[in-house]
Amino acid sequence: MIGLINNTSAVSASAPIRAAQYLRMSTEHQRYSTENQAGAIQDYAAKNNIEIVRTYSDEGISGLTFEGRPGIRKMISDVESGNADYELILVYDVSRWGRFQDLDEGIYYMHHCKKAGVRVEFCGERFQNGGDIGSKIQLLVSNSSASDYSRVLSTKVHMGQTTLIKKGFRQGGPAGFGLRRLLVDDSGNAKFQLRRLEHKSIQTDRVVLVPGPPEEITVVRRIYADFIERGLTEQQIANRLNWEGVHTDLERPWTRSTVRQVLTNEKYIGNNVWNRRSFKLKTKRVQNDPALWVRADGVFESIIDPKLFNAAQKIIATRSHRPDxxxxxxxxxxxxxxxxxxxxxxxxxxxxxxxxxxxxxxxxxxxxxxxxxxxxxxRDYRYVDINRRLRQQYPGIITSIVSRVHETGARVRNDGASSMFIVNEEIRASLVLSRCHISTAGRKRWFIRFDTGLCADITIAARMEPEEACIKDFYILPALDCSGEKLRLFENNASELDVYRFDTLDALYHLVKRTRIKDII
Known part of the structure; x- marks a missing residue:
């Protein structure tokens, strides 16, 4: 052992010095295993009349920051609070104390310990653990060397990952909905698909992306069709998928952001793109300029036509424009x-x-x-009151319809808050309340808005009387015959529309009523 000690270098017959040992192991070198560190520290303690009474450790943790290391945080807390029952902290070498990118940070924590009456000594360094100018310079050099090691290692890792990306290999992260990770050997031969949370165990193995189950691919393609051809928003698409019981690849409900990820990630057209964001040396995570992205185009089998993908990007760019x-x-x-x-x-x-x-x-x-x-x-003030009255009536009308459907013997599902209810697991019906607009000429108008995101089979449009006091009549509008997002109704409409007009909803209740087969034989 080369390391020397200042005040405790000579073994005395007096009571041993009580000390704590701090152990830290990342993953880069076996020689830094906590067992090896503890063994070296024990030898050093035995030669210098030191008794190790406490151990703090951080295993498999980077030394770049202080925040992510519970072991050293607990130790510093014990020292500063006066709960430390030792006067010395033994560490194998400066790199185990930390590879802080700010050299002052490592010295700062040593100084805090010193102020509390607890020294920090390094067992495996070539300099004395004293307070003289020579020791301080050598400590600064060792800190700088530990910091530089992390920077050099980071550069080498980045270069290696860049090379693998350009060769078409996936670098970490889940595959995503509609895709799967395939493990291949160093020659590119397929081995098997990795399940969620599984990782490769052989260093020379690589991972590529392949199309997932057909039912997931169908959903991905439908997301693009809904967005591009039907003009649905990401939130409307998410609502539709959640209503149908379709979950993401992580078995979670869809959200606006998860749908957006499917619409914007180039992996769906076979491109391998990496380094969109950086988190180098535990610094703040940043979004990189596209010029810094590492990419390899067409290395995976695509499940979306590039023309559709580009069309989606144009729509997103247009929608993202924020006018002043x-x-x-x-x-x-x-x-x-x-x-x-x-x-x-x-x-x-x-x-x-x-x-x-x-x-x-x-x-x-x-x-x-x-x-x-x-x-x-x-007139806007009046419309505010009208809309308020409509919102107040809505829950009662929904409850009444659901109750009447139940009375027919049919099954109905509704959460009590949404306008959609499902009857007999077959018919998806949506309720719309349309207020009465009076034109300047005194004519009545009703505007029916279809929520295309719900994908209802039937829209029940309740036309309200002036002042929204009560319901005038109903239009039961099938989706097959009523395209578009809105419909304008007058007091008297064309026969092809009025065929769907009813004074009550008895026709709907008759439609969903269940009948025993033996009763009609």
Whole structure:
């Protein structure tokens, strides 16, 4: 053992010095195993009349930071709080104390221990553990060497991972919905698919991505079709999948972000892309510039046509554009000039204008937005009250319909809050309440909005009387005959629409009523 000790170098017959040992092992060298460190520290203690009374350890943990190491955190806490029943801390060498990228950080924690009356000594270093200028310089050099080792190792690892990515091998992380990880040997021959949380055990083995189960691939392709062809949002797609009981690859409900990940990750068109984000040397995680991404195109079997993928990216880029205040107000001014007045409904129906909700979020309220363009509304207050009354009536109408369906002997499923209910696990029905609009000429209008994200088989549109006091009648509209997102109804409509008009919902209850087969034989 080369390491020397300052005040305890000579073994005396006095009581041994009480000490704690700190052990840390990452994964890079077997020589730094905690057993080897403990053995070297024990030899050092025996030669210097030191008794080890406590052990702190961090196994399999990087030494780049202090925060991620519970062992050293507990030790420093014991020392600073006065709970340490020892006066010395033994560490194998400076690199085990830490490979802090800020050299002052490692010395800072040593100084805290010293102030509390506990010294830190290194058993395997070539310098004395004293307080002289020579020891301090050598300690600084050892700290710098430990820090540089991590930087060099990080660079080498990054270069190695870059090479593997360009060769088409996957570097960590789950495969994702619709894909699976396939283990291959060093010659590229397939071995077997890895299940979730399984990892390769042979260093020369590699991982590639392959298409997953057909039912998952079908869902992925439907996500693209819903987004591109049907114009559904990510949240609408997530709601639809959750309603159907489809879970993500992690067996969790779909969210807007998980659908967005399917729509934006190039692995679905066979590209291997890495280094989008960096977390080097435990520093702050950052989003890298696309110029720094490492990629290999077309190395996996694609499950999405690149043309569809590119179309989705264009839609996302368009939707992500955030207009400034002037753009939003100018768009609203154009809508006002076209219609002569404004309301939340008119704003939502204008294709060239952000939604009414966007204006409320940006400017605080629609009324405040109107003032900014010099418009004084005279009817919006009334619509606020009408919408409130509609929302209050909605739960009662749903409950009444569900109760009547139950009375027919049919099964019905509804969570009590949503507009969708499923009858006999066969028919998906959605309820829409449509308020009565009175035009300047005194004519009545009703606007039916279809929630395409629900994928209902039937939409029950309840037309309300003026002032929304009660329901005027119902339209039972099948999805096959009613395409689009909205429908305008007048007091008298074409026969092809009025064929779906009913004064009550008795026709619906008759449709879902269950009948015993023996009763009709």
């Amino acid at each position: 205040n002037e753009e939003m107000l100018n768009a609203l001014q154009r809508v006002l000039q076209r219609h002569g007045y404004l309301s939340g409904l008119i704003i939502d129906e204008a294709d060239s204008c952000p939604s009414a909700g966007a204006y409320q979020s940006r400017f605080g309220s629609l009324l405040r937005t109107y003032k900014l363009i010099g418009y004084q509304p005279d």
